[in-house]
Amino acid sequence: MPSLPLRAALVLMLVWPFLAQAQPALKVALFEVAPYAQKEGGALHGLYIDLVRGLGAGAGFKTEIALMPFARVPLALERSEADLTISFSTEALEGAAQALGPVALVDSVLITSLARSTRELPQLKGALVGRARGGCQDLAQRAELALRWTDISNFDSALRMLALGRLDGLCLTRDVLHHYSALASIERSRLGAEILVGQRPALLYVRRGLAPEVIAKLRVALARRSPVKAD
Structure with missing residues (x-):
């Protein structure tokens, strides 16, 4: 008859695959x-x-x-x-x-409308800016800019609103900007300046x-x- 340690080892070998699979x-x-x-x-x-x-x-x-x-x-x-x-x-x-x-x-950027095109953040004081809900914290903490925030549901429609001048700016990452600009077929000439807010x-x-x-x-x-x- 196998010794107690050997029996324990044999049992562990048998049940280990099931224990591993059971790990959530x-x-x-x-x-x-x-x-x-x-x-x-x-x-x-x-x-x-x-x-x-x-x-x-x-x-x-x-x-x-x-x-x-x-x-x-x-x-x-x-x-x-x-x-x-x-x-x-x-x-x-x-x-x-x-x-x-x-x-x-990730590079965080603010893209402006043509009407509010500028590379100087202070010139956007009081601007209406779109963002994903709760996002763009680096700019949200800039109280002196008095930005007016509006939450957006998707970036392709937000970029269309920006191109139409219904937003003054849009806060997003550079990767998202490039992806959704192509997806929405929005030419770069229809948008304003791109401001690098920071690397987040x-x-x-x-x-x-x-x-x-x-x-x-x-x-x-x-x-x-x-x-x-x-x-």
Whole structure:
């Protein structure tokens, strides 16, 4: 008869595949916006998709990714419907989740209408500027500009509004600007100046209450990577 340690080892060998399969996947909530996270032809792709899958694999976890509107992401984390996300810092996210560190660096820009075309931010004082709900925090904190914010539902329609002069400006990233300008077939000559607001970090956030051992593994996986520069 096998010894007790040997029997224990044999049992572990038999049950380990089932234990590994039973390990829950990390639930990921991502803002659905091209070119960072989108679904085409039934497949998910984009910079944030690749990053979150790589971090999950590096930490030893599978990932289940759900795409959703920008304002829905903090709620999913707060309600424990998601474990993590990649996003810019917002007031709602800071309250609902814990930032572990940057995973990407992205150029944040303000594109103006032709009527308000300028490369000087002070000249846009009081301008009506579109943004994703809760976004563009770097400019939102510039109280002296007295910008009037309006939340937008999608960037292609917002760029059309900008081209028609119904917005004075639009705050977004350079990658999103290039993608949706092409998608909406808006010629660059119909838009005003592009102002580089700054280089913003896209951060890895985890929900509050996530198991400490999971967070520790994600920190290790994050530490092995340098933040990528978005094209």
